[in-house]
Structure formats: structure tokens, C-alpha cells
Amino acid sequence: MTTRTQTAPMQTAGHAVPKGRDLAGLAFAAILGLGLIFVAGFSHSQTIHDVAHDQRHSMAFPCH
Amino acid sequence: MTKHVLTGGLIAGLVAGLFAVLLQLTFVVPLLLEGELYESGDRVHFGTGGPESIAGAPAIDGEMMRHAGTLAMSLVSWIGFALLLVVGFALAARAGHSVDARKGAIWGLAGFIAVALAPAMGLAPELPGTIAAELGARQIWWSATVVLTAGGLAAFAFGKGPVAVFAGAVAIALPHIVGAPTLDTYFGVSPPELSAHFAARVLAVSAAIWVFLGAVAGWLWARPAPT
Numbered sequence: 296m297t298t299r300t301q302t303a304p305m306q307t308a309g310h311a312v313p314k315g316r317d318l319a320g321l322a323f324a325a326i327l328g329l330g331l332i333f334v335a336g337f338s339h340s341q342t343i344h345d346v347a348h349d350q351r352h353s354m355a356f357p358c359h
Numbered sequence: 360m361t362k363h364v365l366t367g368g369l370i371a372g373l374v375a376g377l378f379a380v381l382l383q384l385t386f387v388v389p390l391l392l393e394g395e396l397y398e399s400g401d402r403v404h405f406g407t408g409g410p411e412s413i414a415g416a417p418a419i420d421g422e423m424m425r426h427a428g429t430l431a432m433s434l435v436s437w438i439g440f441a442l443l444l445v446v447g448f449a450l451a452a453r454a455g456h457s458v459d460a461r462k463g464a465i466w467g468l469a470g471f472i473a474v475a476l477a478p479a480m481g482l483a484p485e486l487p488g489t490i491a492a493e494l495g496a497r498q499i500w501w502s503a504t505v506v507l508t509a510g511g512l513a514a515f516a517f518g519k520g521p522v523a524v525f526a527g528a529v530a531i532a533l534p535h536i537v538g539a540p541t542l543d544t545y546f547g548v549s550p551p552e553l554s555a556h557f558a559a560r561v562l563a564v565s566a567a568i569w570v571f572l573g574a575v576a577g578w579l580w581a582r583p584a585p586t
Contacts, residue, residue: 321364324445324446327365328442332443349426352561353391354475354561355485355562357497
């Protein structure tokens with residue numbers, strides 16, 4: 296409960312500014328994001344390529 | 360905080376991915392299907408003795424499974440981009456910069472420049488059937504260009520002093536000075552009008568999706584985190 300009163304003044308646009316321990320969470324989110332982009336845009340797997348074909352061309356990812 | 364980033368990225372990515380498919384199926388995929396007619400040889404440019412071929416895209420409603428795949432992969436990649444964008448918001452918040460829907464739209468515009476416009480300067484959006492340099496080399500150049508352009512734009516936006524501006528400009532220019540992997544021969548079988556129209560539409564649609572994504576993600580970000 297004390298945490299709440301202490302973080303309240305640090306809030307920016309409605310939520311707390313991340314502190315050191317949040318960096319791990321941000322790194323997780325970034326790696327997750329990169330992983331999804333890799334699968335959709337870059338995986339050389341033939342199956343994924345075939346499913347993603349039109350989307351890759353539409354996004355101007357290098358394809359083929 | 361992590362939960363706010365993940366939820367915001369997921370929702371913004373889903374919404375942007377749906378918007379992306381709507382725009383791409385309307386404006387981009389018809390040209391892509393038309394390009395495939397030349398790739399397969401069903402249409403041949405300069406094939407009748409004169410420099411003309413029939414224009415017009417085939418109907419788009421014949422292959423719903425194919426478009427379902429496009430939808431799925433669109434959601435996957437736009438959730439990925441949305442997560443990275445919101446991580447950027449969080450890092451900016453650490454440095455004392457707030458983000459709302461309007462600023463988010465500017466972030467989205469920067470995303471378009473980094474992920475679509477800058478790589479297209481070296482590797483233009485390709486119609487199916489385009490023969491280009493080795494895929495791995497192009498993927499490396501594309502990725503490096505995206506990272507360097509994003510870093511350069513971040514230096515412009517958040518760096519202090521002329522050194523940051525100079526370093527940002529160098530980072531943005533570097534991949535184009537090095538040059539994208541290309542071939543020493545042209546192999547295009549599609550009419551140049553079709554290829555040009557495809558490339559222009561890919562970029563214009565991409566700009567619209569990125570700005571939309573940025574605005575939605577920024578709006579979600581500015582909302583109070585659930586406690």
C-alpha cells in the first residue's frame with residue numbers, strides 16, 4: 296500500500312514510469328515482438344513461406 | 360508495466376493487423392495476383408509482337424484459404440511490430456517523454472520510415488516473379504537498414520546536440536552508401552506500370568497502417584494501467 300502512494304507522483308500519462316526491474320519485462324516483450332516478426336517475415340520454412348507469401352510481398356519483406 | 364506493454368502491444372497489433380489485411384486485400388493483393396499471371400506465363404508482356412498486354416487483376420474471392428493465411432500472418436507480424444513500438448514508448452517514458460495518440464501517430468510514421476520506406480530505397484517492393492539477389496543477403500541488408508534507420512530516427516528525436524544529429528544521419532545513410540545486394544541483370548516479366556503501381560501501393564498502404572498502429576498504441580498507452 297505504501298508503494299502506491301510513492302509511485303503515484305511519478306506517473307506519466309496514467310501509469311508508472313518503469314523502474315529497473317521493468318527492463319527485464321521490456322526485454323521479454325521486445326524479444327517476443329522480434330520472434331513474431333521473424334516467423335511472419337523471415338522464416339525459411341516452406342510451409343510458413345507459403346502461408347505468409349502474400350503478406351510478405353504486401354509488406355515488402357524480402358521473399359523468395 | 361510489463362503487463363501494460365504486453366496488453367497494449369497485443370491489442371494495438373490485432374487492430375492494426377485487421378486494418379492491414381483490409382487495405383492490402385483491397386489495394387495490394389489484386390496487383391499481386393495480376394503479377395502472378397505474368398510469373399506463370401498466363402499473360403506475356405510483349406507477347407503479341409507489340410509492347411502491350413491486357414491490364415486487369417483477376418477476382419480476389421477465389422482463394423479464401425490463401426487470404427486466411429495472409430490474415431493470420433498479418434496479425435502475427437503486426438503484433439510483433441506493435442510490441443516493439445510499445446517497448447519504445449516505455450523506454451521513452453523512462454526518459455521522461457509522454458506518449459498519447461497524436462505522438463503515437465508520429466512514432467508510427469517513424470516506424471513506416473524505418474521498416475518500409477528506407478529498405479525500399481535499396482530493395483523495392485517486389486511483385487511475385489521478380490528475380491533478385493540471394494535471399495539471405497537481402498534479409499541481412501533489410502534488417503540492418505531497419506535497425507540503423509530506427510536508431511538514426513531515435514537519435515534525431517531524443518539525442519542532444521549536433522553530435523547526435525550527425526550520428527543519426529550517418530546511421531540512416533550508411534546502408535544506402537554500402538548498397539543493397541542486387542543482380543547485374545534485369546529479369547522482370549511484368550509490365551513496368553504494374554511493378555511500379557505495386558511498389559507505390561505497398562508503401563502508401565504501409566504508411567497508413569503504421570500511422571494507424573501508432574495512434575492506436577499511443578491511445579492505449581496513455582490510458583491508465585489497470586490496477
